[in-house]
Amino acid sequence: MAMTTPASDPTAVPVPDPVPVPARVRRIRFPRSPKIIIGLLLLGVFVVMAIFGSLIAPYDPSAHLNTTVGIPQPPSAKDWLGTTQTQEDIWSQLLVGARSTIVVSFVAGAIATVLSVVIGVSAGYFGGLVDDVLSTLINVALVLPALPLLIVLAGFLSSSASANDLLIAMIISVTGWAFGARVLRVQTLAMRSRDFVDSARIIGERTWRILAFEILPGLIPIVASSFLFTVIYAIGTYTSLAFLGLISTTHWSWGAMLFWAQESSAAQSREWWWFLPPGLAVALLGTSLALLNFGIDEFINPRLRVAGLSRKIARRTGVPRRFSLGVTPVAASDRAGAGRTHASAPLPTGTGAAQ
């Protein structure tokens, strides 16, 4: 997995590009970082599982394959990942459970991102009383701990309501929008007084047009990063709720699998084939999104990029591995990016989300 992004020679005097690099070109170069490639590959595998999982599952995930055996069976040629206490096929559960987990987390991420854009950008752009009210709302939503609230709310749902993925996604998104809104507000504040926004305002552009065509394009990397972060959060939250048995336990998701494994003390009985697959799936799905997020971070803040170079590539491209202070080499030929406002570490890149 070679990193083919050409690096500019950091020792050369940076000559400002006379022609700004068109956005199109940058977008093509963007996915070349190994982090992005590995992240996309992993995510692709899980998306395929979510779409086709129930078609390729060898058995019904709730079917009791053998009524004479009472203990979980280790993996065999017949059951690739072994069976549960009640002789259900774990491989089938993993495949079928992918859909619910991924649908809930991505829908929740999408709803929360829309909320955070609307609230964050309005607070930053309009300022004044609107900002005061919305900022207070954002901050209150940030400090109230989400998981206890969700545990309490989910405890009230009937088991048929909790099997409704869209409803659960909506409930989770209500607690997940505030981080993105806070970051977007700050970034909008910074952009509001930039010359091109001022000039758009002076020539009498309508507000929605300024917001949609002047402000929003500059926020896209942050919106993307906040979307990924929220999806990671939603994965953790949904899995946690299901693990606690607050989501219908016959509605297969990776969290529900972990619930049953915990119910029969799989960890104390060395039944690793039971708890390891769903847990690893959750962790790897989160890792794939976090890797994409790292890629976006490096795209926003080119200084972080050098840290990702391997020794071989660094030597080939001429970036010194040990460099003096004050002159951080920027590893890709992205001068347009270097001139932008650096939003370093805009999001707490998933402090483990809510698990």
Place this chain on the structure above:
Amino acid sequence: MRALARKLAFYILAAVVAITIDFFIPRMMPGNALTAALGKLQNAQVTPALIKSLEVEYGLTGHQSAWDQYVQYWDHLLHGNMGVSTEFSQSVTSVIGGGIFWTLGMVGLATAISFVFGTVLGALVAWRRGSWLDNLLPAMTFFQAAPYFFIAILLIAGFATELHWFPALNGYDQTLVTPGLSGTYLANVIDHAILPALTIVLASAAGWIVGMRNVMISTMDEDYVLVAQAKGLPKRRVILYAARNAILPSVTGFSLAIGFVVSGALLTEIVFSYPGIGYILQQAVLNHDYPLIQGVFLIITFAVLGANLIADFVYVLLDPRTRQGG
């Protein structure tokens, strides 16, 4: 100082919002469901008088307007009265009081260790950028993405079931020791706290490391760091200068992350059957013990608000600029 007063006002507002949400929690569900849930308790060790008082408390008898109930709720709360747990048949405050020291001791210590360890390691990773330390990042991404309870399960499977190094469940071994100020009891408690604490450290340290590293990398490019090095200060002093400035976003981040850590700690407690607040919340939700649910939710929220307030004070201590304005 004015900034701190504003902060304080904000936290009071947040607390009022939390208390109001808490008031509405049992009232959000359909009234019949609540009646049914309360009715189910009749065969438990709950007296009819208690159920009657709960019905009055939740406005099921229709004698009080919602506003009167709200005022009464505040009145009870300010007098430290959170009602009676239907599951444990004792006051909510005493049930919570029985669990809170377990949580404060284990979770609090683990969070502090994780913050210090993660921040120092993050600064080092940034300073030694390009060295083998960078290889830590992908591994940490995994720990960051794995749910707390999954890490807890892995630790139980590895260190308790396979290696028998540490006990897997409970806060102390009830068959071996009796609670008291004896050495064997304390040793037993510490033995039981190691795996849950390790879970919290492993799961939350990654966030501090990555956050500190990212800010530190930007700070190292600041002119004053260059100047500090140019005038020949020892390397350790230069790192400290940079780190002191880079830690500010981490302190802000602490207030954002503490909610997550508390949530994760709740789940960790549940996996380990650790007798803290998380375990109590789970019992309360499973048994539809509404007064206890409300009480636990309030206590957790207040704890998070308190941690935020402390983080704000620390921020003022660390950053002289915040003191100039007031």
